[in-house]
Amino acid sequence: DADVTQTPRNRITKTGKRIMLECSQTKGHDRMYWYRQDPGLGLRLIYYSFDVKDINKGEISDGYSVSRQAQAKFSLSLESAIPNQTALYFCATSERTFTGELFFGEGSRLTVL
Amino acid sequence: QQPVQSPQAVILREGEDAVINCSSSKALYSVHWYRQKHGEAPVFLMILLKGGEQKGHEKISASFNEKKQQSSLYLTASQLSYSGTYFCGTGGSNYKLTFGKGTLLTVNP
Numbered sequence: 001d002a003d004v005t006q007t008p009r010n011r012i013t014k015t016g017k018r019i020m021l022e023c024s025q026t027k028g029h030d031r032m033y034w035y036r037q038d039p040g041l042g043l044r045l046i047y048y049s050f051d052v053k054d055i056n057k058g059e060i061s062d063g064y065s066v067s068r069q070a071q072a073k074f075s076l077s078l079e080s081a082i083p084n085q086t087a088l089y090f091c092a093t094s095e096r097t098f099t100g101e102l103f104f105g106e107g108s109r110l111t112v113l
Numbered sequence: 114q115q116p117v118q119s120p121q122a123v124i125l126r127e128g129e130d131a132v133i134n135c136s137s138s139k140a141l142y143s144v145h146w147y148r149q150k151h152g153e154a155p156v157f158l159m160i161l162l163k164g165g166e167q168k169g170h171e172k173i174s175a176s177f178n179e180k181k182q183q184s185s186l187y188l189t190a191s192q193l194s195y196s197g198t199y200f201c202g203t204g205g206s207n208y209k210l211t212f213g214k215g216t217l218l219t220v221n222p
Contacts, residue, residue, distance in 0.1 A: 035212075042115065042200060042214040043155070059211070090154060100143065102202075102210065104154035 003027045004105035006091050012111045019078040021108045023091030031095070032074040033102070034058075034066060037088040046089075049074055081112040114138055116203045118213035125191050125220045133186040133216045135201030144177050144184040145202040145210060148195075155200060159186070188218070196220045 004025045013019055023032065034046040045058030047066040055068055063085060067075045078085055091105040116137040123131050135144065143162050147155040161177035161184060174187045184203075188195055198217050202210035 040214060043202075043212040045209065045211065048209060056209075058209070100145070100204065100210070101157045101160060102145070102147070102155075103157070106154050 004091060004093055004103055006105035006108045008108060010109045013081055014113050015082055017081050019081050021076045021089055023074045023105055025072050025093045027093055027103060029093040029095050031093060033092045034076045035090045083112045086110060086112045115211055116201055116213045118201055118216050120216060122217040127193060127220055127222055128190055131188045131191060133199050135184045135213055137182045137203045141182050141203050143204040146175060146186050147200045148197045150197040191220045193220050
């Protein structure tokens with residue numbers, strides 16, 4: 001089983017629908033992140049959390065919200081999806097150390113029609 | 114602000130060398146390098162920290178010029194398996210990584 005698991009892996013939805021992407025990890029890391037990847041734009045940080053009570057906005061948080069339900073679980077929500085949120089979303093984790101290597105999940109491909 | 118990577122794309126023959134550059138407009142604490150193969154998640158290659166410490170891949174090397182806020186990734190004697198998109202991520206002391214737009218590396222036989 002993967003250390004960082006994302007569900008769903010693929011989702012097609014319609015404009016205005018609420019969508020939740022879930023991430024769970026078995027690495028025991030405190031730090032978790034949500035990134036969005038668009039062709040030619042690289043990986044952009046949406047939200048990050050250093051522990052259950054510490055959640056921070058990233059570069060592109062508008063239109064998104066997150067919930068850190070436990071150390072191992074970090075969910076990303078789109079309250080009212082719009083077409084320009086069509087993208088590949090990655091969850092990642094890292095240790096609470098200065099080395100900070102990121103471990104990525106396999107990604108969730110979201111299409112908003 | 115995203116770091117700037119160059120070149121945007123490079124094509125090599127197996128056995129050739131390549132250099133990928135990453136520059137930032139802000140002071141850096143760390144530089145990370147990741148490789149992403151098509152349809153897969155990014156995978157960690159190397160991290161370079163302010164002060165000279167490095168950690169990462171055995172066959173890939175990198176440099177970090179703290180004063181110029183630049184890093185370079187050196188791929189020597191490239192193999193077919195090196196193909197993919199390379200991302201640099203730059204970090205401040207709060208460990209929030211900002212990634213560049215990527216460099217597409219293609220290694221042909």
